[in-house]
Amino acid sequence: MLISKKCFRMTCVIMSLFMILGILTNVNVKVTFADTKSQNLLDNGDFENVNDSSWSARGSAEVSYTTDEFHAGKRSLKITGRTKTWEGPIKDMTSILKKGGTYHFAVWVKYNDGPSTKAFNLQFENIILGTASYASAGSVNAEKGKWTLLEGDYTVPNNSNLTKYSMYIEVPYKADDQVTKDDTMDFYIDDAAVTQTASIDYQRNILQLKKVFKNYFPIGAAINPDLIDSSNIHAKFINYQYNTIVAGNAMKPDALEPTEGNFYWKDADKIVDYAQKNNMILRGHTLLWHNQVPSWFFTDPKDSSKPATRQQLLGRLKTYISTVARRYKGKVYAWDVVNEVLSDTSGLRGDSENSKWKGIIGDVDGDGYDSDYIELAFKYAHEADPNAKLIINDYGLESSTRKMNEMYTLVKRLLKKGVPIDGIGIQMHISMYSPEVKQVKECIEKLSSLKKYRSGFTVQVTEMDMSIYSGSSEKQKDATNDILLQQAYQYRDIFNVFKEEAKKENLSMVVMWGNSDDDTWLDNTPVKGRKDAPLLFDRKLQAKPAFWGIVDPSKLPVQRHEAYATEGTPVLSDTPDNLWGVAKSVDADNFVKGKSGATAKIKTMWDSKNLYIMANVKDTTPNKKDGIEIYIDKNYDKAASYQSDDKYYDIYSHKKGSSKITYKAELVKGGYTLQAVIPISDVKPAVGNKLGIDFKVKDYNKKGKLSSEAVWNDTTNKQRKVPANFGDLILQNESKLTYAIKGTPVVDGSIDKIWGNAAAAETNKLVQGTSGSTAKVRTMWDEKYLYVLADVTDNNLSKKSNNSWEQDSVEIFIDQLNDKATAYDSNDGQYRINFDNEKSFGGNCDTADFKSATSKTATGYIVEAAIPLNVLTPKAGDMLGVDFQVNNDEDGDGTRDSIATWCDSTGMSWSSTSNFGNVLLKNN
Structure with a gap:
């Protein structure tokens, strides 16, 4: 790593x-902290008894009782005089804990000076045959000025040669020549507790x-x-x-x-x-x-x-x-x-x-x-x-x-x-x-x-x-x-x-x-x-x-996968509406009958009245019986059997057969497309609501015999009986969309006149930090490139870090085929350019044909770039997946303080295209 x-x-x-x-049983399980209400094995864990001297200091540090700070009661233990990361409070636990015993440790820590956050480690020093070894029992990232609970579990080695074992607290280790004042600040501990827990076994x-x-x-x-x-x-x-x-x-x-x-x-x-x-x-x-x-x-x-x-x-x-x-x-x-x-x-x-x-x-x-x-x-x-x-x-x-x-x-x-x-x-x-x-x-x-x-x-x-x-x-x-x-x-x-x-x-x-x-x-x-x-x-x-x-x-029980329906009202027509380009697809490709056959990529959109469905089906053996079954649980009660709100619908590739919903079928090379409309106004859909849903692709061979069935979610193939096995469809806001006008700017780091009519997208979604640099981003296109111009507001330019992603920079993410997949494939790339036009890349970039230029401005800097469109032949009406990100080292210390994006709030645009926004290519 x-x-x-x-x-x-x-x-x-x-x-x-x-x-x-x-035997597997379905139990709700959480990562939780162990019970700390059992008997505390520590005397004076609250540090109220100032005559207790069982805590000492490692190295040159000093410990003392104080009333300046306390988590509860009136006192805490203060640690001062630290010059190294490993210096801090230590307590001999040899007479308190049994060898082979498993224990839970909890102590509150606080510091008031130094960085905004600081990690603290709970450690053990074990002396075996006169030699010290060290083990970690817990760690926490504390926030300056706030009491934070540091806790963890530890099993004392059941070793006959173990003669002494002590618990201590430190900050993460650094070599002496790398230690700064941010590592040696004073800190406090209070309300320490040690409780015995059940020993683990396999x-x-x-x-x-x-x-x-x-x-x-x-x-x-x-x-x-x-x-x-x-x-x-x-x-x-x-x-x-x-x-x-x-x-x-x-x-x-x-x-x-x-x-x-x-x-x-x-x-x-x-x-x-x-x-x-x-x-x-x-x-x-x-x-x-x-x-x-x-x-x-x-x-x-x-x-x-x-x-x-x-x-x-x-x-x-x-x-x-x-x-x-x-x-x-x-x-x-x-x-x-x-x-x-x-x-x-x-x-x-x-x-x-x-x-x-x-x-x-x-x-x-x-x-x-x-x-x-x-x-x-x-x-x-x-x-x-x-x-x-x-x-x-x-x-x-x-x-x-x-x-x-x-x-x-x-x-x-x-x-x-x-x-x-x-x-x-x-x-x-x-x-x-x-x-x-x-x-x-x-x-x-x-x-x-x-x-x-x-x-x-x-x-x-x-x-x-x-x-x-x-x-x-x-x-x-x-x-x-x-x-x-x-x-x-x-x-x-x-x-x-x-x-x-x-x-x-x-x-x-x-x-x-x-x-x-x-x-x-x-x-x-x-x-x-x-x-x-x-x-x-x-x-x-x-x-x-x-x-x-x-x-x-x-x-394993059936897994309820998640799909996302983008808000929007696509028009039902012979040619699928361009609006479908902003929607994410799911794959109905889990075979519950047969081992190969027809599969589908299915997209959904919604508005206050309807749920819209578009399926692109791959099918090499066309038959008039081919089609898709759609299953829906409108009120999302995940019932074990069908209720009045639970429905299923058959729609066919040749539009022959009965269905209770409006749909349109079109045969295309290698398969067919289906568009359907399901009324959902009765459940008053809103952003954040969920519906239960599943899809099944039914494939008949040329002789009219059912040869395969492929589903999205329920691999037990009980969709007509058990709505609880449907997947989750989450209703989302409309997907972000910007427009790229056609044109070929000179890539020189300046805002030329040709950019005057280009639409601007703003990176105003903070993924990290509470404030920081942002950018207005414009796009253009021609037959070879997607052009990007980012005008960044940044009052302190820094590239102190050796890590390119922690330098003040702009990142451009592109998904040329707009697959919105969970991971990058061959048409996806990440282009990073800092304010000095130093470039780095991720994903699958065409670095040879990529071009960029930068310039500094009174309010920050400009990045202008040309992203090669080498997977598709671009034309007006095409929709590409894109996102833009601004990295900012606000105080110039070499650490990234904020990340601002246009669309993806997960911070995962470097590895997943699923939350990209969209750019529609337009003529002037």
Whole structure:
């Protein structure tokens, strides 16, 4: 990943969702905090007794009782004099907590100086055989001036060599030379409580992943050394469910060689021994990375202020890889030799993205490519362990066609050069909202096709998890039954692809990044204090719906998918109204009869009187009986049987047959279109209301026999009996629409006269922050380009951050075919231009033909750009999907303070086109 993958044991508890004697039950489940009303094991947790001296300070900090601030009562504990991040209050818990016991910890924290928000961590220091180790129990993002609850669960190791264990509070770690005054502010704690909770255990009477997928691929989990102590229940659980493990952090360079020539093997050896003892496959992660690598690698050994030379860095790389790979020769099945070398914009990661490898080593062999550090890393690894599978590993390959293609091109070139690369690792840190399943399939098949250049070449899924969040703009939310069910179906669909690709010998392994939700790096990442639930087992090691989704989907209840109806009144005519271009479609492509046949993309719109439906049906075997059934639950009572408001309607491709609603059918090449109108005025529709709905496409062969049925939602095929199995149709406001006039401006960063008649869209939707920079955006078009002119209001221009998205900049998102899909495909692109005309890209951009120019103004800056229209031949009347975004570093500190968009309020325009607005191409 882009940031360090440290696993945290965090605060929220996902109660067991199901499973009594192996049977799924439907229970409402939320990520909630553990009960804190039980007996408090701490004396003087309210800090009212000033004679109690059981709390002390770490480092140079000091603790004292104070009446200046308090959460309750009259006093709190104040922490002052801090000079390092880890300095703060600490309390010895050895005589209070039992080894092996599981406890809930809660304490209120407050600070009054420094940044507007600050993360606080609740930690444990354990002394085992005289050596300190550290574990996380909780974290929270506190707001300045407000008392905030910091809490979490922790199990004390049941280790006979554990002689002392203490609880302490700190802010996130920084190296001493990176600490600022914002890290060392005074703070207060109050009302601390520790309560015992039930110990966790795993289910021994459910299916085992390693047996379910035995005929497909090994399945594993990332682990850390503390999880496999003999006293830790996770050690038995991991061996019960998985047959493969990978070290989460213990085999990274900063863990193995923190200072030059001084290797630390204890934690890595412990993981290797565990794998050997339990006959498990072991992956090694990772030999070369730009993160979690000590700074000494890149500095002159005699003067750390100077960079290392090419020879020095190559010597260190060879020594490191040779030493590590030879030590574990024959014990590590596969190594992630290089990790995350692809840039987030294009090419290989460089200095601007915190990687020094390419810049220092460069083009050693003079072939015109600066990938030599990658080639040599594989060469050194192969020399050290010729039998290990050697993998190049990266994230986002399944989500970004550009990145996938760049990986394919890079590896193809290196394989043809003879570099011993045995496979590509697709990390698969994804969301339950994206990518689309078809993208995962396309990615595996594209990358695995490289096996024609090397025998045994393979693709592996190396770090899979599935966040319940759409992105960093979402705040913490409850993991409700509906959310966990949606996650389960996404896991089901993706694992179906995995099994299919394994049968084709394209995929050889799947590894989860964590064994259960209590061991996920996504707690606090990318949002401090936010908890996630991305894995197959919950924080109590109980199987989640996601587990059943991949081992036995029949145990899952029907999922109610969501569709969105845009407000509008399309005209029913032979040619579908252009207004349909603003609506999102859903796919009726889940076969409940047959395995292939007709499918449909279906859009809906609404007004105060009617629900409008348009279906584009693909059908290669036309028959007069072909058609669609529409099912509707008007009052959304989700009843178990039909009520008076529940209806279904048959409409036919040849408009022959009876129907109680108005509709129009048109045969087109490759299928037919259907437009229908259903009266809904009786339920007084309004924005935000929901209707129950489902669709079924019925396909008859040329002999008139029903050959297939494909539905949108209810895969149990009980639409005529159970309205509760319909999907949800949410009534939305009309979709945003702007107009592009025809014309060809000069792209020079100025507002030429030709722009005078162009319509303006305003980025007035704040996705982040409460105020900030905005822009008026105009568009034009010709036969080659969509032109964009953004006039940005910004009173303090900044590009201090190395991250392009945190610089003052404009982002232009385009969906040329206006698919409004949940993930990018080949016609979607993200173009980012900062005020100095420095460009970066995401999605699938035509960077060669893209043009832009910028200029500074008295009130901000102007961005003018030409976006290539390379997927369609544009003409008046075409509707494109677009959105515009303004990034703003208000105070110039290198951190993005606000995001303003024209249309999408989710903050996910970089990965999903589903919430884009629309631009209609018009003649002058």
